[in-house]
Amino acid sequence: MYRSLPANPVMNRNSPFREQNREDQRINLRLRYNDRRYGTELHTDIETSLTNTVGRITKDLLEFLCLDDISPEVVSLVGAGLNGRYYVLKVTEKRRSLRDVGVTDGCTLYFEPENNAPPPKQCQLTVVSPDETDRIDFKWYTAKTTLAILLEYIIEQFSLQSISRDRIHLLTIAEELDISSDGKKRLSELNIHDRMSIYVQIIPPLVKTSTKEGTDVHVQCIYNGDKFIVNVPNTTTINELKDKIQMQCKDRNIIDFKLSNETKEELDLNDFYRVLKSFGIKPGQTVYATFRATTRKTQSLINNTQNSISTDSSLSSTPKTKHDRVMVICKFPTDNPVTFQISVRDTIIQLIREIKSRIPNKRLVLSEINSNDIHINLENDTFRCLADLGIKPNDKINAIMIDKSPIYSSIVSKQTTMSLKPDKQIKSQSTSRIPIGLTNLGNSCYMNSALQCLAHIPPLTNFFLESMDRTHMRDNEDENNDWNPYDAVGDVTGAYAELLWNLRKRDENNPDMYTFTPNRIKDNMGKKDSRFASSDQQDAQEFMTFLLDIIHQELKTKNKNDRNTIIKKLFFGEITSTVTCTACHKEDSTINPISSLSIPLNRQERRFWITFITKQGKDELTLVDVPIDGQVGHLVEAFAQKHTEPSLFYYVLVMLPDGEVDLNTPLSQITGDELIFMEQEERCDNIRPKPLEKPKTASTLDNCLEEFFSKEYLEDEWRCQQENCKKKVIPMKQLKLRTLPSILIIQFKRFSHENGLHQKVETFVNYPLEGLDLKRFLPSSSSSDDAIYDLIAVCNHMGSIFGGHYVAYAQDLSSSKNKWFKFDDSSVTSVKPSEYEHEIISRDAYLLFYIRRDILYPITSL
Structure with missing residues (x-):
């Protein structure tokens, strides 16, 4: 006191x-x-x-x-x-x-x-419920909001009071938050920032698995003359290992951290996200960690000294070049090159951000990054550091920028300027060219795939382009080539019209143009919903539905609340829901609008990602499908068959992070979709499981629709509304189509949440490319014969529920009615007719786009 x-x-x-x-x-x-x-x-x-x-x-x-x-x-x-x-x-x-x-x-x-100081800024998090069906906004302050406060808020909002706290896990897009040890820490101390997303997961009780001694790696820690041992699985990352060692050191900070294998060979620790097994370290081995442990005061002195040196260097007229720096040379089509320095410890994503901050013209896009003979993969290497790719201090990195925007496009962002005044008369386009792709803006494949599917719906695209043509393709018209008539409708509608224009119009002097960067539509969608402003992966169906709804609202407002917009005309039909009383058999029907059919899928198989560690210590990642009612032994057997080595079954040890898994364990007790198979020198005591029954015939879209529209008993009781009945019964419900939309969107519900476990349903559904007949799902009194649909686009999701990639397949009707293309962000490739059945119809299908055969529309090149 x-x-x-x-x-x-x-x-x-x-x-x-x-x-x-x-x-x-x-x-x-x-x-x-x-x-x-x-x-x-x-x-x-x-x-x-x-x-x-x-x-x-x-x-x-x-x-x-x-x-x-x-x-x-x-x-x-x-x-x-x-x-x-x-x-x-x-x-x-x-x-x-x-x-x-x-x-x-x-x-x-x-x-x-001070008294006149403004109040602290209030930040916001988007919290996603365990079943991913609900999102809530959490307001917080960097100065006082702790992780424990966030947890209590989540428990209250999602009614998780009955669930044990250790089963509630909170994750960001990059890592899991440690509720047990960091509960009292403020969110700002845990690298939580404004507008981030937090995902809630409920973990089932751990499955008991048999364990054996020697399944952990023994890390012998040596510092300041002292020694201690830390035991960790060989799936632990370098960063996680350092954190665990730091906990042992309590109030001391570890610096100069080095790690050596059993032969005392020092390991390259440039990539802190590498796991120990990637260095060839096997369970039971001993590795050596050496470091210095300093008090907080000493560490503060070191930090302040470094800050002082940095400050002094920045004030010097000739700043010193750090020993870990490389020179980056940004090359532009016309402007002089721009150079800057970056550390070899920086990641590729940090390098890309630095490059983009120096691009003088937003039409320019990053095409290539290389250093000597090293070519960097702009998508797969984003989170690897430069040193891990073989780039050394004093090397030179070349960043190549190219102009991929069509010079003759009339509808462009108002932030850019036209360098030329083109002839307003657009020349006819060659039908042999490959359509244009969309640049990935950082996990934006969900957006690109949805946009490509919508862009290849002719009546929707023609609606926008006809107005654009009338404005820009006639002589003696308005001289303002940058004017977009749909900008007056709304921000999102204007951005979507601009996107279609750029996908359709090409620069005659640049026939090799193959991609367009959809910055404007992403920015405007992000302003409407913060989910789409971030670089996090989102759901393609949610993005598409939200986009169409905004365009519908903007068009409706512009046209004095006329509800009959192009969106409603094309995508909306009506569905009748009939509830039948099982006592008096009276029917109660309601009619609702419907813009898509969400079809549940029955799980028949389950997909696992297997990390196979060979006797030589090499990692191999294999994807294996196995019937859902199988055991771990069936998974091992399927893996061995896939490697065409049946005897491999007897030399595999199955591991989870918490220990060995018995081959008799049912797959339903395995909570994740990743397992580790370790090849043993000697034969194990593995016993082959009993063969499973042959799987049923593959599901078809017709079967799924039959089940969707069939009668079913509801789970809850219902009171009949008839005056002469009024009984509480379990009623029967049936859905029927009343009117058909011009464009039918079918969603396969592939993402499920059962018993607190998030899973992706990998069930294969066979769907027709042509001739989908929906007449039998219409009322018997309907006289409409126009119920035949043909497939025009598919949105695929590949990977697991925790991470994946979207691609699209679509018909380019400007070239040939049967010409299909694969749209993988900026990469666009044609699909051979002989591959249609194999490539377009796949187990990855998520959204199907069918067009009614009686719809008449002019074909406009895309």
């Missing part, structure tokens, strides 16, 4: 803070931040120099406490404490040094926001 303030609390020459000598020395301070208005009290310990200014210490305080949203200009040093006494400080000049103020070693400095 501090004593009462002295009569004259202002510090003077007789203050005990003046007892220190005036030499420039290092001192230890405790900094306290108190915002009484919002109940925020935080503190941190630092080691600093007496020559540092009050302004610099204020910035350090906000940085160490992760208060980035608070300006140092509105925070004041109001007091100091020493030896149990408190002194008021009135520091009006923040350029004064700590020595001038009278601060000495061991002081506590008190900071408060």
Whole structure:
């Protein structure tokens, strides 16, 4: 407790803070931040120099406490404490040094926001429910909101009070949050930022698996003359290993971390996300971790020294080149090259961001990155560091930019300018060219695949392009070539019309143009819903539905609330839901609009990702499908057959992170979709399981529709509304189509949530390319014969529920009625007619787009 303030609390020459000598020395301070208005009290310990200014210490305080949203200009040093006494400080000049103020070693400095300081910024998280059907917004403050507060909010909002806390897991797109050890930490300390998404998972109780000694890697830690052992699975990443060692060191920070294998060969730790097994480390082996452990004060001194060096270097007229730097040369089609430096420890995604920040013209896109003979894969290598790809300090990296936007396109972003005035008369396009792809903007394959499917629906595309043609393709018309008539309708509708124009119109002088960057439509969709503003992977069906709904609303508003928009005309039909009382057999029917059919799928098989570690220590990733009612042994047998080595069955040890898995374990008890198979030197005691019954005939779309429209008993009781009945019964329900849409969208419900487990349904459904007949699902009184549909596009999802990739298949009707193309972001390839049945009809199908055969539409080139 501090004593009462002295009569004259202002510090003077007789203050005990003046007892220190005036030499420039290092001192230890405790900094306290108190915002009484919002109940925020935080503190941190630092080691600093007496020559540092009050302004610099204020910035350090906000940085160490992760208060980035608070300006140092509105925070004041109001007091100091020493030896149990408190002194008021009135520091009006923040350029004064700590020595001038009278601060000495061991002081506590008190900071408060000024009275006129703006309130702290309120941040927002999007929290996704365990079954991914609900999203809630969580408001929080960087200064005070802890992980425990977030957890309690989630439990209350999603009614998870009956679930054990250790089964509730919170994840960001990159990592899992440690609720048990980091509950008291603020979200800002855990690298949680504004507008991030948090995913809630409910983990079933752990399955008991048999374990054997020696399944862990033994890490012998050597530091400052001391030793201790840490045991971890060989699936542990370098980063996770460091964190576990850091917990053993408690209040000491580990630096100069090095790791060596059994032969004392030092491992390359540039990529902290590599797992131990990727270095050839097997369970039971011993590896050696050496490092130095420093106190927080020493670490603060090191950090401040590095900051001081960095500051001094930045002020120097000839800054020193760091030893880990490489030169990046950005080459443009016309402008002079731009150069900058980056560390070999930086990742490819960091390099790409640096390059994009220097692109002078938004029409330019990044085409290639290379260094000597090293060519970087812009999609697969994004999270690897430069050093891990073989790039060394002082190497040169070439970043090639190209202009892929059509010069003759009239509808362009208003942020860009036209360098040429083209002839307004658009020349006819060759029908032999491959359609244009869409650049991936960072996990935006879900958006690209949905947009390509919609763009290849002729009546929808022609609706927009006909107005554009009338505006821009006639002589003596408006000279403003950048004017988009749909900009007056709405931001999203204008952006979508611009996208279609750029996919359709090509530069005659640049026939090799193959991709367009959909920045504008992503930006505008992100403004409407924050989900689509991030670089996180999203659901293609949710994006498409949201896009069509916004266009419908914008067109309706522009046309004085006329509900009969092009979206409603093309995509909406009507469905009749009839509930029958099982007592009096009276029927109660309701008619509802419907824009798609969501078809449930019965799980027949389950897909597993197998990491196979050979006797030589090499990793091989294999995808294996097995009947859902099988055992782990059936999975091993299918894996051995896939490798055409039946005897391999007897030499495989199956592992999960928590131990060995018995081959008799039912697959229903395996919660994830990833397993580790380890090849053994000697034969195991594996016993082949009993053969499973042959799987049933593959599901067809006709069978799925028959089941969807068949009668079914409801689960809950229902009271009949008939006056002469009024009984509570289990009613019968049946759906029937009343009117058919011009464009029929069918969604296979591939993402399920059962018993707290998220899974993807991999069931294969055979669907027709032509001639889907829906007449039998219409009322018997219907006289319509126009119920035949042909497939025009498919949106596929490949991978698991936790990560995957979207691609699209679509007919380009401008070239040939039977011409299909595969759209994989910027890559577009034609599909051979002989491959239609195999490639277009696959188990990855997620969304099917059918067009009614009686729809008449002009074919406009895309």
